[in-house]
Amino acid sequence: MFYCGQCPPRCCGAGTERIIYGPAGATGATGATGVTGATGATGATGATGPTGATGATGTTDTQALSAFSVPSAPVTDGGAVTFDLNYVQTGGDITHAAGSADIEIAAAGTYYVQYTAVVSPAGTTLPATNIVTFAVNGQAVSAGAGAAQFTSASPSKQITAATIIEVTAVPTTLQVISSGGTFIYSSATINVFKV
Numbered sequence: 001m002f003y004c005g006q007c008p009p010r011c012c013g014a015g016t017e018r019i020i021y022g023p024a025g026a027t028g029a030t031g032a033t034g035v036t037g038a039t040g041a042t043g044a045t046g047a048t049g050p051t052g053a054t055g056a057t058g059t060t061d062t063q064a065l066s067a068f069s070v071p072s073a074p075v076t077d078g079g080a081v082t083f084d085l086n087y088v089q090t091g092g093d094i095t096h097a098a099g100s101a102d103i104e105i106a107a108a109g110t111y112y113v114q115y116t117a118v119v120s121p122a123g124t125t126l127p128a129t130n131i132v133t134f135a136v137n138g139q140a141v142s143a144g145a146g147a148a149q150f151t152s153a154s155p156s157k158q159i160t161a162a163t164i165i166e167v168t169a170v171p172t173t174l175q176v177i178s179s180g181g182t183f184i185y186s187s188a189t190i191n192v193f194k195v
Contacts, residue, residue, distance in 0.1 A: 063094055069185070081132070082099060105167050109172060110167075112162075140177065174192065176190060
């Protein structure tokens with residue numbers, strides 16, 4: 001049998017057989033999707049982009065005070081400790097006049113206060129306990145008090161007090177208050193700074 005696509009009507013007349021081609025059939029249904037192939041290897045990392053410009057430098061607002069008193073000075077029961085000199089005074093929110101017991105705070109905020117001194121009893125009935133506390137506008141601060149106990153007039157002892165205060169109304173006056181009798185203070189220092 002021979003097939004021929006050149007002689008109409010699409011037939012081949014070799015011998016006694018003829019093949020006649022009918023019209024094309026309808027397209028069959030699409031076959032199922034094949035299995036997904038394996039993921040290809042990760043490409044190389046691209047080049048690093050340029051560094052951005054440096055931002056503007058922020059401003060600082062340091063508010064701090066350090067005052068001290070070197071010579072010995074007695075303080076009676078319930079009296080405020082005075083400070084002869086200022087060592088550091090940065091910014092205008094915390095101020096102190098030399099020779100005064102008052103630390104003035106002119107801006108609301110949170111402040112850290114620390115006091116230290118060498119103390120000894122002066123004519124106080126022994127045994128005695130010296131207590132130092134902070135007062136804000138005349139009101140005692142319950143936290144951060146320091147204490148030193150004496151059974152004899154000597155030796156002198158170190159006393160330290162520290163606390164954090166919240167200033168909400170200004171101006172505010174801060175003081176260090178001594179209680180328990182009359183005591184002599186020397187080498188006293190107070191540090192106050194805004195946090």
